[in-house]
Amino acid sequence: MSTFLRTILLTLGLLWTNMLQAETLKVGQKAPVFELQAHDGSVMRLLDRQQQGWTVLYFYPKAGTPGCTTQACAFRDAIKAIRNQNAEVYGVSTDDLKALQEFHAKHRLSFSLLSDPDAKVTESYGVKMPVIKMAKRWTFIIDPELVIRQVDDDVDPALDADRVAKSLQKLQAAKE
Secondary structure, eight states: OOHHHHHHHHHHHHHHHHHHHSOOOOTTSBOOOOEEEETTSOEEEGGGGTTSOEEEEEEOSOTTSHHHHHHHHHHHHHHHHHHTTTEEEEEEESOOHHHHHHHHHHTTOOSEEEEOTTOHHHHHTTOBOSSSSOBOOEEEEEOTTSBEEEEESSOOTTTHHHHHHHHHHHHHHHHO
């Protein structure tokens, strides 16, 4: 077998293995708990959100890229409507703190960005891209009991924040 063919087979094997490792979370499952550092140096612990309201976690690939900027600014612009529904938004990426601080300041974001530099949280939510250490663009809505109530794996960066606000209304009405 040629070296080229061996390299191709090894690469395909690694891709397949990586894809099998991350199990996709489903509605009704408990959200994996985590602790991550925010852009401002504070620590966000998901357990601290228990019984404190709804939590929106949106995972995005890289701060400063066009799609990620569109999505972050849309959440910034919709944050009042989301917070009026007793929910808090957190953007999660594998970017380092410096990149998140710059991105947050440049776009005057009004919610926390969380750094997952080793991609462990990204992996636990099943949104790590194969081979590279970046998140896919997915959004999770988590209730006050830390149960996943919505998973969106087909995210339009420009529309995500409005969809989240509408979904929160529906999900909260269904719980009453």
